Amino acid sequence: QQQVKQSPQSLIVQKGGISIINCAYENTAFDYFPWYQQFPGKGPALLIAIRPDVSEKKEGRFTISFNKSAKQFSLHIMDSQPGDSATYFCAASMDAGGTSYGKLTFGQGTILTVHP
Amino acid sequence: DVKVTQSSRYLVKRTGEKVFLECVQDMDHENMFWYRQDPGLGLRLIYFSYDVKMKEKGDIPEGYSVSREKKERFSLILESASTNQTSMYLCASSLPPRQPSNYGYTFGSGTRLTVV
Numbered sequence: 001q002q003q004v005k006q007s008p009q010s011l012i013v014q015k016g017g018i019s020i021i022n023c024a025y026e027n028t029a030f031d032y033f034p035w036y037q038q039f040p041g042k043g044p045a046l047l048i049a050i051r052p053d054v055s056e057k058k059e060g061r062f063t064i065s066f067n068k069s070a071k072q073f074s075l076h077i078m079d080s081q082p083g084d085s086a087t088y089f090c091a092a093s094m095d096a097g098g099t100s101y102g103k104l105t106f107g108q109g110t111i112l113t114v115h116p
Numbered sequence: 117d118v119k120v121t122q123s124s125r126y127l128v129k130r131t132g133e134k135v136f137l138e139c140v141q142d143m144d145h146e147n148m149f150w151y152r153q154d155p156g157l158g159l160r161l162i163y164f165s166y167d168v169k170m171k172e173k174g175d176i177p178e179g180y181s182v183s184r185e186k187k188e189r190f191s192l193i194l195e196s197a198s199t200n201q202t203s204m205y206l207c208a209s210s211l212p213p214r215q216p217s218n219y220g221y222t223f224g225s226g227t228r229l230t231v232v
Contacts, residue, residue: 009156034220043120043206043223044159089158102147102210103174104221106159 003027004092006107013114019077021110023090026071030092034104035064035075038087047088048075080114087111119143122207122224129231135194137227139207146212148190149221150174150182153204165190166212197231204228 006023013019023033034049050057050064050073057064063076077084091104123138141148147166151159151174161174163182171182179201183191190209194201205228208221 006158036221041225043208043225044221045223046220049220102212103149103161103164105161106151108156108158 004090004105004107006090006110008110009108010111011113013080013112015080015082015114015116017080017114019075019080019084019112019114021075021088021090021112022072023074023107024070024072025092027092027094028071029094030105032093032095032102033064033066033073034091034093035062036089036091036106038089038109040086044087044089077112080112082114082116085112085114120207120209120222120224122205122227124227125225127227127229129194129197129229131198131231133194133197133231135197135229135231137192137194137205137207137229139190139192139224140188141190141207141209141222142188143209143222144187145209145222146187147210148184149208149210150180150190150192151206151208152176153206153226159206162192194229197229199231202229202231 004025035047036044037047038044048059048062052068061078066073088110090107093104120141129135149164150162165171165184181193204226206226207224210221
């Protein structure tokens with residue numbers, strides 16, 4: 001079974017600090033790696049995504065670092081804010097496969113709490 | 117504002133009941149998905165559909181079935197509800213993946229189902 005393993009399960013960070021969430025995957029056919037953010041009472045929403053032709057992607061305070069040889073990728077949240085408190089999910093899919101229909105395999109989730 | 121709407125936010129059903137969870141999207145998306153979300157397990161794919169009347173099993177289809185008679189509507193059916201199906205159920209829709217653009221799901225807000 002295709003798997004994506006995410007850690008830590010929960011994370012507490014002080015305001016202004018850096019939050020780091022890690023994911024590891026097994027299937028080398030994965031070629032698309034998004035991160036989703038979920039607030040209480042809401043469905044997850046796409047935050048940022050990367051493809052394996054680049055090692056890093058930055059959007060504002062959010063950065064994905066990607067290590068293809070290690071089959072790992074991580075989300076860095078710089079200058080973390082209380083409003084970033086949410087559950088974060090990494091995911092992976094095989095876009096190029098044609099028959100995968102882009103279905104995502106998700107990690108276990110990380111509950112991030114940013115203290116003021 | 118584009119959206120995915122799940123018919124019920126909270127649902128309480130008895131063991132053995134047949135349960136219908138409804139999902140409607142207004143984005144003309146080809147793909148629709150049903151996931152369940154459990155603490156520590158992340159989001160696990162139950163079923164997905166890539167076209168009207170087409171469906172494929174996900175990772176945990178046992179005890180569930182689906183129906184997609186119209187493009188905008190995707191229903192999840194619990195044939196005989198059991199207590200281990202108590203969970204948060206999330207519906208999502210998407211376009212087929214098209215590189216190099218970022219591909220993302222739009223999720224509904226979820227249905228929290230309790231089976232007693």
